[in-house]
Amino acid sequence: MPIQVLPDSVAARIAAGEVIERPASVVKELVENSFDAGATRIRVDLSDGGRESISVRDNGDGIEPDEVELAFERFATSKLSSDDELMGIATLGFRGEALPSIASVSIVEVQSTTSDGTVGRDLLLEFGKKRKSEQIGAPPGTSVTVRSLFQNVPARKRFLSSASGELSRVHAVLTNYAMARPDVAIEFVADGATRWATGGTGNLRDVIVTLQGAEAASLMLEVDSQPDGSEMAVSGLAGSPSLSRGNRNFISLNVNGRWFLNRRISYAVEQAYHGFLGERRFPIAALTLRIPDGDVDVNVHPTKAEVKFLREQAVFGMVQKSVRQALLDHAPIPSVIPPRAPGIIRAGGVVLPPLANPLWPNPLTPGAPPPPSVMGDHQIENDFTGPSTPRDTLPVLRLLGQAHETYLIAEGPDGLYMIDQHAAHERVIFEEIIARANASEPESQHLLVPETFELTPDQEDALMKVSDQLGQMGFVLEDFGPRTLLVRAVPRVLGDRSASKTLLEILDGVIESVAPGAWTERTYATLACHSSVTAGRRMNDDEARELLKRLEAAEQPNTCPHGRPTMIHMSETAMAREFHRT
Ligand code: ADP
Ligand code: MG
Numbered sequence: 091m092p093i094q095v096l097p098d099s100v101a102a103r104i105a106a107g108e109v110i111e112r113p114a115s116v117v118k119e120l121v122e123n124s125f126d127a128g129a130t131r132i133r134v135d136l137s138d139g140g141r142e143s144i145s146v147r148d149n150g151d152g153i154e155p156d157e158v159e160l161a162f163e164r165f166a167t168s169k170l171s172s173d174d175e176l177m178g179i180a181t182l183g184f185r186g187e188a189l190p191s192i193a194s195v196s197i198v199e200v201q202s203t204t205s206d207g208t209v210g211r212d213l214l215l216e217f218g219k220k221r222k223s224e225q226i227g228a229p230p231g232t233s234v235t236v237r238s239l240f241q242n243v244p245a246r247k248r249f250l251s252s253a254s255g256e257l258s259r260v261h262a263v264l265t266n267y268a269m270a271r272p273d274v275a276i277e278f279v280a281d282g283a284t285r286w287a288t289g290g291t292g293n294l295r296d297v298i299v300t301l302q303g304a305e306a307a308s309l310m311l312e313v314d315s316q317p318d319g320s321e322m323a324v325s326g327l328a329g330s331p332s333l334s335r336g337n338r339n340f341i342s343l344n345v346n347g348r349w350f351l352n353r354r355i356s357y358a359v360e361q362a363y364h365g366f367l368g369e370r371r372f373p374i375a376a377l378t379l380r381i382p383d384g385d386v387d388v389n390v391h392p393t394k395a396e397v398k399f400l401r402e403q404a405v406f407g408m409v410q411k412s413v414r415q416a417l418l419d420h421a422p423i424p425s426v427i428p429p430r431a432p433g434i435i436r437a438g439g440v441v442l443p444p445l446a447n448p449l450w451p452n453p454l455t456p457g458a459p460p461p462p463s464v465m466g467d468h469q470i471e472n473d474f475t476g477p478s479t480p481r482d483t484l485p486v487l488r489l490l491g492q493a494h495e496t497y498l499i500a501e502g503p504d505g506l507y508m509i510d511q512h513a514a515h516e517r518v519i520f521e522e523i524i525a526r527a528n529a530s531e532p533e534s535q536h537l538l539v540p541e542t543f544e545l546t547p548d549q550e551d552a553l554m555k556v557s558d559q560l561g562q563m564g565f566v567l568e569d570f571g572p573r574t575l576l577v578r579a580v581p582r583v584l585g586d587r588s589a590s591k592t593l594l595e596i597l598d599g600v601i602e603s604v605a606p607g608a609w610t611e612r613t614y615a616t617l618a619c620h621s622s623v624t625a626g627r628r629m630n631d632d633e634a635r636e637l638l639k640r641l642e643a644a645e646q647p648n649t650c651p652h653g654r655p656t657m658i659h660m661s662e663t664a665m666a667r668e669f670h671r672t
Contacts (some may be wrong), residue, residue, distance in 0.1 A: 093157045096165040096186060103176060109393050110191045112250055113140025113239065114259035118393070119188035120234050121267055124148035125274065125347070126169065126181045127232065130290055133277040139253030140239065140260060147233035152204035155211040159223065161200075162215065164190045178384040182348055182394070194218045195246070196239045202232040217242045254551055261285070261547050262339070263349075265301050269326075269376040270344035272297045285547055294327055294376060303544030303573075306374065309333050311420045313377060315412035322381050322405065328359070328413045329374035330420065331366040336598035339548075340374040345381055348388065350397040355379075358406045362413035375413065379405065484642045489635050496625040498634050505661040511637065512625045513650035518640040519583055520618035520651040523563060527614070532564035533582040541577045542570050543590040545597070552600035556613055563617055565593070583621040592620040615651035 110116060117134055124132045127150025135145040153161055160166050167186030170179070192198055193215045203210030203226070214222035240247035250256060257280055268276045268288045275290030288297050298307040309330045316323035329340075341356045342349065363373050387398040399405045487500040487507055498509040526532055545553065550573055553560075560567065564581030577589045584592060596616045603609040623629065629637070641647050641656070650656055666672045 091168045091171065092154070093160045093166050093168040093186075094171065095160075095163055096167060096170065097172075100170070100172065100176070101165045103389075109187055110195060111246075111393075112259065113144055113256045114263050115393060116140065116144050116192055116196075116236055116239065117146065117260050118263045119183070119192065120144075120146035120236075121264070121276075122182035122394075123188065123234075124150055124232070125267075125271060126183055127151045129231070129274060131275045131277075133279065134260070134264060135279040136257065136260060137281055139251075139256035139280075141250060141253060141256060143235060143237045144239070145233060145235040147231065149229075149231040152207070152210065152230050152232055153200075153202040154204055155202075155207065155209060155225070158200060158202055158211045158213045159220070161186075162189050162193050162213075166190075176389055177387060179388055180346070180383050184389075190218075192234075192236055195243055196241070197237040199235045199237075200232065201226060201228055203228045203230050205230040254554070258548060258551050265547075266342045266344070266349040268297050268301065269294065269342045270347050270349045270378065298327060298376065302374070302546055305544065306333055310374070310376075311416045313375075313412050313416045315408070315415065316380075317404075317408055317411075320404075320408070322379065322385075322408055324377055324379050324408055324412050326377035327375065328362075328377070328416050331363065331373070331417070333374050334363075334367050334371040335374060336371070336595055337602040338372040339601065340372065342376045343379065344377070345379040345386055345397060346383065347378070348394075348397070351395050352397065352399075354402060354406055355399075355409055358410040359413055362410050362417065366417060377409065377413075379409070381405065484644075484647045486642060487638045489631060489638060492629055492634060495628050498629070498638065500638060502659075505659060505663075505665060507657050507659050509638070509641070509657040510625070510650075510655070511627075511629060511634075512622050513654050513656040514641050514647075515622035515637060516615075516618045516650045516652075517644055517647060517656050518637065519621050520614055521644050521646075523581065523583065523614050523617055526564075527559070527562040530562065532562055534564040534566055534579040535582045535585070536566075536579045537577060537589065541589050542574055543577075543594070545573045545575055547573070548601050549594065549597040552597040552609075556596065556600055556609060559610060559613055560593075560596070563614070565589075567593075581617060581621070584617065585621070587620055592617060595620070611651070618651055 109119065113136065117136075117140070121132055121134065124146060127148060129148035129150035132146065132148045135143075135147075137143045157168075163186070165186040166189075167184060169181040170176070170184040170186075176184075189198075189200075194217065197214070197216045199212065199214045199222075201210060201212045207230075208227065209225050210228045212222065212224050212226045213220070240250070251259075261278065264276060264278050268274075272288065272294045273290060273292040275288055277287040278285045286300050288300050295307050295310065298310055306329070309332060310327035311330055313328050314323075314325040338356060338360065341359050343352065343355055343359075344350060359373060359375050359377070367373065381399065385400040387400070388394055390396060390398045485502045485504070487502050490499045490501055490506075492498055492511070493508075496511060498511055498514070500507045500509060553567075553575070557567070564579065564583075565577065566579035568576040568578060570576035575593070577593065580589045580592075596613050599612045599616055600609040603612060623633075623637075648656060663672070
């Protein structure tokens with residue numbers, strides 16, 4: 091279809107809004123145009139995180155030479171002509187807004203040649219004004235180069251992040267599209283160096299090898315199902331539970347090749363892992379939904395990031411069931427998980443403690459109520475409480491024993507203490523790690539056999555942010571080929587526990603932390619967590635006494651670094667009352 095300007099009646103029905111906010115939105119619009127042009131190869135090149143230049147080159151159908159200028163008119167598109175086509179859009183673009191929006195805030199140059207033509211056109215616009223338009227001889231396809239983004243709108247330019255921040259946003263857009271379209275070879279280049287390139291083999295697992303590494307790819311389970319009698323289907327890969335991550339950014343969804351965000355459908359994927367993953371752990375998944383175009387409304391969001399499904403409940407059910415089925419077919423169900431009561435962690439499981447939970451007031455915050463406490467199934471208020479004043483240190487405790495291989499039972503001058511061994515150990519180690527790091531006295535332990543592991547580009551960026559801190563904690567790390575890290579030594583507290591697992595969780599925590607610097611404490615907490623005795627481990631009396639002694643010396647003995655209580659205290663008075671002695 092030739093490019094034409096949409097009639098006002100159609101333009102008025104288009105979900106309008108700002109489409110260009112930052113380099114990542116430029117890249118998203120340009121690669122979507124490349125996909126729509128049937129490209130099988132797309133190369134994206136950034137300088138300075140896109141702040142200096144962004145270029146997208148494809149081998150698609152190209153634009154007719156006499157239509158190149160028209161493509162920069164508002165609402166000029168070759169993909170839509172009447173408004174009854176608005177529901178049932180098969181192309182990624184349809185509004186004719188991207189090129190004019192980009193042109194109004196940058197210096198943009200387009201070179202395009204159609205596959206059947208021999209001459210193409212080179213058009214240069216500076217902040218919307220034409221500066222050059224000439225014939226060129228070039229191979230079929232289109233390249234668009236965007237320079238000096240927002241130079242004419244300083245207020246918007248100031249909102250851009252650092253080059254690495256913008257780069258990681260572009261990386262996120264491209265990885266999601268690489269997973270949505272394994273049939274297209276995508277190359278991502280930054281400041282002259284190729285960050286990654288997919289082969290365009292059509293095989294999703296090959297894309298995962300590129301983006302997540304061979305080991306992760308081998309742990310991805312096939313999802314492929316079409317509910318009986320339905321026109322919908324879902325296919326793709328879902329990570330086995332051992333591949334879990336600390337945030338939900340690793341769930342990538344697309345419908346008919348269009349990457350989209352939808353909280354409910356992501357939640358359907360998370361739901362499928364219920365019972366397979368610990369708390370605050372999220373799966374990796376890359377799923378393609380096949381849904382008739384008429385059942386998907388893509389015209390609900392200015393940047394087309396979100397879509398609406400006509401039958402959302404059915405889509406939710408299909409996704410949840412098929413991912414669940416893939417897991418049940420390939421992975422055993424973990425042993426029974428006992429019902430969980432607040433304040434008590436699962437016995438017997440190596441379950442990571444929850445991260446700071448806003449619903450869970452930190453008992454050390456002045457004025458906050460004490461943590462909820464339970465005994466058996468009864469919630470008994472105010473009788474079992476943490477020590478009452480903030481920053482209370484513990485009295486000297488006498489060990490009575492261990493219960494359920496998870497709790498230490500001790501007696502103090504004022505009643506009984508039930509101590510969660512994992513939470514208590516975490517607190518102790520957390521304070522010790524920080525003290526050592528502050529004193530620049532890390533204690534390292536060399537690994538007999540250095541461990542290597544692969545990093546995703548996101549994790550690589552995160553590593554740059556925390557590498558100093560990791561050194562202060564006692565890690566000795568080296569580059570070992572592209573995106574591969576060699577671990578020579580680990581903090582002594584970690585002992586022979588898995589170095590790579592700990593590091594990966596630290597890096598995922600950094601990726602997840604939005605506030606700059608928020609990851610520092612979290613990084614210490616993750617190391618403390620991995621270095622601590624788990625619930626479900628028998629502790630002998632000497633070990634248990636040693637732990638109590640160190641907890642008594644801790645500055646904030648009442649909570650673990652994630653804010654969970656380390657102990658429940660039952661005063662002698664409370665005991666007497668329960669036994670009707672008073
Ligand atoms: P939309 O994609 O919504 O149609 P755009 O402003 O992104 O609007 O692009 C306008 C038109 O320019 C498209 O409809 C298409 O005809 C043409 N076009 C843009 N980029 C390319 C490309 N990479 N290859 C071929 N044609 C393109
Ligand atoms: Mg477009």
